[in-house]
Amino acid sequence: xxxxxxxxxxxxxxxxxxxxxxxxxxxxxxxxxxxxxxxxxxxxxxxxxxxxxxxxxxxxxxxxxxxxxxxxxxxxxxxxxxxxxxxxxxxxxxxxxxxxxxxxxxxxxxxxxxxxxxxxxxxxxxxxxxxxxxxxxxxxxxxxxxxxxxxxxxxxxxxxxxxxxxxxxxxxxxxxxxxxxxxxxxxxxxxxxxxxxxxxxxxxxxxxxxxxxxxxxxxxxxxxxxxxxxxxxxxxxxxxxxxxxxxxxxxxxxxxxxxxxxxxxxxxxxxxxxxxxxxxxxxxxxxxxxxxxxxxxxxxxxxxxxxxxxxxxxxxxxxxxxxxxxxxxxxxxxxxxxxxxxxxxxxxxxxxxxxx
Amino acid sequence: xxxxxxxxxxxxxxxxxxxxxxxxxxxxxxxxxxxxxxxxxxxxxxxxxxxxxxxxxxxxxxxxxxxxxxxxxxxxxxxxxxxxxxxxxxxxxxxxxxxxxxxxxxxxxxxxxxxxxxxxxxxxxxxxxxxxxxxxxxxxxxxxxxxxxxxxxxxxxxxxxxxxxxxxxxxxxxxxxxxxxxxxxxxxxxxxxxxxxxxxxxxxxxxxxxxxxxxxxxxxxxxxxxxxxxxxxxxxxxxxxxxxxxxxxxxxxxxxxxxxxxxxxxxxxxxxxxxxxxxxxxxxxxxxxxxxxxxxxxxxxxxxxxxxx
Numbered sequence: 001x002x003x004x005x006x007x008x009x010x011x012x013x014x015x016x017x018x019x020x021x022x023x024x025x026x027x028x029x030x031x032x033x034x035x036x037x038x039x040x041x042x043x044x045x046x047x048x049x050x051x052x053x054x055x056x057x058x059x060x061x062x063x064x065x066x067x068x069x070x071x072x073x074x075x076x077x078x079x080x081x082x083x084x085x086x087x088x089x090x091x092x093x094x095x096x097x098x099x100x101x102x103x104x105x106x107x108x109x110x111x112x113x114x115x116x117x118x119x120x121x122x123x124x125x126x127x128x129x130x131x132x133x134x135x136x137x138x139x140x141x142x143x144x145x146x147x148x149x150x151x152x153x154x155x156x157x158x159x160x161x162x163x164x165x166x167x168x169x170x171x172x173x174x175x176x177x178x179x180x181x182x183x184x185x186x187x188x189x190x191x192x193x194x195x196x197x198x199x200x201x202x203x204x205x206x207x208x209x210x211x212x213x214x215x216x217x218x219x220x221x222x223x224x225x226x227x228x229x230x231x232x233x234x235x236x237x238x239x240x241x242x243x244x245x246x247x248x249x250x251x252x253x254x255x256x257x258x259x260x261x262x263x264x265x266x267x268x269x270x271x272x273x274x275x276x277x278x279x280x281x282x283x284x285x286x287x288x289x290x291x292x293x294x295x296x297x298x299x300x301x302x303x304x305x306x307x308x309x310x311x312x313x314x315x316x317x318x319x320x321x322x323x324x325x326x327x328x329x330x331x332x333x334x335x336x337x338x339x340x341x342x343x344x345x346x347x348x349x350x351x352x353x354x355x356x
Numbered sequence: 357x358x359x360x361x362x363x364x365x366x367x368x369x370x371x372x373x374x375x376x377x378x379x380x381x382x383x384x385x386x387x388x389x390x391x392x393x394x395x396x397x398x399x400x401x402x403x404x405x406x407x408x409x410x411x412x413x414x415x416x417x418x419x420x421x422x423x424x425x426x427x428x429x430x431x432x433x434x435x436x437x438x439x440x441x442x443x444x445x446x447x448x449x450x451x452x453x454x455x456x457x458x459x460x461x462x463x464x465x466x467x468x469x470x471x472x473x474x475x476x477x478x479x480x481x482x483x484x485x486x487x488x489x490x491x492x493x494x495x496x497x498x499x500x501x502x503x504x505x506x507x508x509x510x511x512x513x514x515x516x517x518x519x520x521x522x523x524x525x526x527x528x529x530x531x532x533x534x535x536x537x538x539x540x541x542x543x544x545x546x547x548x549x550x551x552x553x554x555x556x557x558x559x560x561x562x563x564x565x566x567x568x569x570x571x572x573x574x575x576x577x578x579x580x581x582x583x584x585x586x587x588x589x590x591x592x593x594x595x596x597x598x599x600x601x602x603x604x605x606x607x608x609x610x611x612x613x614x615x616x617x618x619x620x621x622x623x624x625x626x627x628x629x630x631x632x633x634x635x636x637x638x639x640x641x642x643x644x645x646x647x648x649x650x651x652x653x654x655x656x657x658x659x660x661x662x663x664x665x
Contacts, residue, residue, distance in 0.1 A: 057564055082570075090567030097565075102558040105577050107584075107655060116576070117566040152656040168566065 004208050005031040005054070005093075005176055010068035010078075012046070012053050015061060022279050023049040025232035026068070031176065036202065036209040038223035038240075040216060040255065044276050046232040047212045051178045053078075054210070055095050056085045072176075091121035094169035098181040100161035104153040110137075110164045111149035117171045136167040139204075141197060159190035166197065173205060180212045195221055216259045220244060225312070228252050231277050231287035238313035247329070248307075248315035250292045257333040270333065286318065294319060294327050364648070368641045375637045376426060376630070380419055383629050390435040390624040409435060422630070431634075432627035436620075442631035446613065452522050453612035457601055460532045461594065464539025469586070471540065472547025476582075477574065479552060487544055494541025499600050503534040503607045520609040531608045535600050539593060546589055550582035557581075584655050591647040595640050 012024035024046040031037050039047045052058050054070055056077060070077035072093070077085065097103040105113060114136055115129035124132065130149065137145035140163040153161055162182060169177055179198065183191040199222060202209060211222055219226055219240070226243040228236040228251065236249040247253055257270035274291040277283050283290070289299035298318050307320035319327050328334070391397065391405055406412045410421060425432060431442035475487040510530060511519035518527050554560065555578055563577045564570075602614035609615075613632060620628035652658045 055565060057561060086567045086569055088567070089565055095565040097558055097562060099558060103562045105559040105563065105581065106657060107580050108577070113562075116563070116568060116572075120567055120572075154657045165562070168562065171566075 001032040001035075003030045004033045004072070005210075006069075006071040007050070007054065008069045008071065010050065010053060010070065011066035012049050012058060012063060013066045014063045016280075019280050022282055023063075023232055024053065025279075025282060027229070027232070027234055029227050029234060029237065031208050031210060032225075033175075033208055034202070034206050035224040036211055036222055038211045038213060038219040038226045039229055040213055040219055040226060041229035042214055042255075042276060044279070045229040046279075047214075047229050048180055049232075050229070051095070051180050051210060051212050054178060055089060055093060056080070056082075057089075057095070087121070090117045090169075090174070091172040092174055093176040093178065094172070094174040096162075096165050096169045096177065096179040096182045099185040100158055100165050101185065103165055104161055106153055109150050109152055110156070114149075114164070114168050114171055117168065121172045132171070133167075136171055137164070139170070139201070140164070140167045141193075142167075158186055159193060162186060162190075162194055163197065166194075166201070170201060170205065170207070174207060176210065177207045178210045178212070181214070182211075183218060184213070184215070191218070198222065216244075216255060228255065231282065232279055233287065233316065235288065235317070236313075236315040238309070238315075242310065242313040246309070246313070248309055248313075248320060249288075249317045250294050250319070250329075251288050252315075253329045253333050254291075257330065270330065286316075296324065361645075361649070364645055368645060371641055372634070372637060373423075376423065376634055377419070379630060379633045380422060381415075383626055384415055384418075386621070386624055388624050390626060426630075426634075431631040434625055434628050436623055436625045436628070442627045445616065445628065446631055446635055449611065449613045449616050451612075452610050453601060453605065453614055456528060456531055456535065456605070456610065456612065457597060459528060460535035460601075461539060461597060463532060464536030464597075465543055465590075467536070468540040468543025469547050469583075471544040473551055473574070473579065475544065475548040476551030476555065484548075487548070491541040491545045491548075494537040495545075497537070499534045499537060500603050500607055502537055503530065503604055506530045506533065507607070520607075522608075522610045522612075527608075527610075531604050531610060534604050534607075535597060538600065539597060542589065542593055543586060546586055547582060550585050551578060554578050554582045580654065584651070587647055587650050587654060590650075591644045594643045598636060598639065 007027060007029050010024055010027045011022070014021040014023055027046070027050055029037065029039075039050065041047050049058065049063075053065055054077065056065075058065070065078050068078060072088070077088070080088070104110065111130060111133045114133040115124075115126070118124045118129040118132055119126070122129075134145045134149050137149060142148055142160060142163055148156075153164070156164060166182075182198070183194050186194060195218065198209065201207065209222075211219070213219060223240050225239050226237065227234045228243070228249065230251050236243065236247065236252050238246075243252060244256070247256060251272070254270070254272035258272060260269060272291055273293075277287050277290070283300075285301050286292070286295070286299040286304055289295040292299065296318055302318075304316045304318045304321075306314040306316045308314055309320070318324055389402075390409075390411075391402070397405075403412070410418060413421070422432070431446075434440050434442055434445060437445065471487045471490065475484040478484050506517075507519050507530065510516045517530055521527055560573060560577055563573045568576070598614075601612065602618055604610075605612040605614035606618055613635070616628065617632040617636070619625075620632060
């Protein structure tokens with residue numbers, strides 16, 4: 001499979017008054033053509049920072065890409081000048097943001113906001129761009145697109161605004177779309193519609209998607225592959241089936257265990273004890289060790305390497321070392337893993353009406 | 357929108373009448389009489405003068421007469437400049453004041469916006485700190501002090517600019533700087549804060565993610581949104597500017613309305629006090645209305661709330 005984007009050993013730090021916060025500490029992943037890669041993890045795990053680093057949208061100062069490369073085709077995005085990067089942003093790599101209520105300019109019509117990218121990257125005239133904007137609004141399912149193109153964001157509902165944001169991102173047929181928690185701020189029925197829309201658009205346009213989320217239900221619905229992040233590192237990566245049916249990292253177990261399910265009522269939710277480490281002073285060894293009931297002595301001393309489970313499945317935990325005791329995930333989580341059906345949408349995407 | 361403006365105009369009229377009444381009664385509390393050299397006048401002359409100007413009537417009757425004339429557009433005649441219409445006097449005095457006010461407002465706003473934008477874009481740099489020092493100085497030093505210092509250094513010591521009077525563009529420079537300083541300072545500070553606020557908004561990240569150049573992001577997305585609150589402070593600022601002009605006109609001996617206003621109070625020239633006060637009030641009220649309408653033009657969310665008709 002053709003790799004369209006490859007991130008190698010990415011380090012991103014923020015210089016604060018308290019010191020250097022190492023938000024991303026050596027992340028490796030790649031994105032294949034036409035696939036959806038989900039990056040999951042709890043708040044502060046570095047998933048948003050990673051995606052913003054790919055877009056080079058980290059405000060500098062205080063943020064900076066300390067080391068690592070972001071290979072996009074034959075270019076290294078980490079090394080490009082701001083000018084060269086502007087040519088890529090919006091045309092080859094686009095981004096959708098979390099909160100549609102705040103990610104549109106309140107004083108500009110949505111038509112103009114869509115047209116900006118077209119005029120900049122595709123040298124379209126104003127009238128061509130406007131036609132294309134109407135087309136895009138239709139594509140993302142906004143009724144009466146001709147009329148609504150001249151309206152302002154406050155005249156749209158949250159779900160409709162997110163569609164507009166998607167239209168902006170897709171305006172120039174980007175090869176990579178980064179969706180940073182695009183459904184988090186929406187209610188569940190609208191979430192389902194937006195996910196369905198993204199799935200449809202991906203099929204039509206062949207875009208590769210990096211999908212950032214903390215919601216495993218969404219992951220099951222949309223992703224081909226999953227990367228689990230914790231404390232600025234990827235701790236486990238694999239296909240959706242591998243992550244949901246055969247998770248190896250105790251943190252992934254924790255994530256699966258803490259996910260509520262609509263199917264049964266007798267299961268208990270298992271919380272991961274403790275809180276993520278302070279990245280101002282990252283712990284020695286495995287960052288997850290203090291919260292890990294299966295932690296061994298070595299976890300506090302040495303960072304685990306990525307152990308290979310299959311060609312596509314890797315996990316960074318000493319439990320996979322040949323000398324480690326064999327550990328089974330807790331019963332409740334095992335039961336849940338069996339109940340997990342990634343091929344079936346967890347939320348009823350197909351049932352959502354078009355009216356938002 | 358039409359209905360909204362109609363309603364506003366009615367409330368403006370009521371405000372205007374209230375101001376007129378209050379000013380009238382307050383003015384009647386002023387000590388002294390309108391006539392110079394009163395000790396040289398005989399009793400009969402004073403009675404005659406008072407009769408002529410209706411000052412012997414009870415205050416409520418005077419008030420009633422004044423309001424009646426006011427509503428028919430008659431501001432009365434000056435006591436000091438015998439028999440001249442108040443409206444004529446205002447008319448011939450308004451020129452320099454309006455010129456000075458507008459010039460200060462325009463220059464001050466442009467420089468203020470420019471400094472505020474630069475300070476925000478170069479946040480935490482030398483330029484930022486420099487601008488804010490200017491802003492703090494502009495706000496904390498009263499404009500009559502700036503005027504006096506300029507007169508001394510630029511006018512007397514270095515002989516660069518005329519010290520006072522009103523005779524061509526060179527004469528407007530120092531008064532304009534004195535009046536505009538507070539405008540520059542206020543707007544620069546506000547604009548900086550608003551720019552920083554807007555630059556941190558999600559839609560700025562969206563704009564950057566579209567691949568727009570930083571200039572396009574600032575011009576198309578930041579400045580417009582940052583200027584919405586600036587429009588709000590423009591109202592009080594213009595009002596402050598007008599009152600500032602009163603003093604500055606005195607200092608630079610500019611034959612403007614402000615100078616006339618101050619002198620009319622000192623000499624108890626009742627019709628002029630009333631005329632100029634009402635004129636300034638009317639201006640304030642209109643400025644506030646314009647600010648509200650501007651608000652709607654620049655921010656579509658408010659335009660809609662005002663009613664789509």
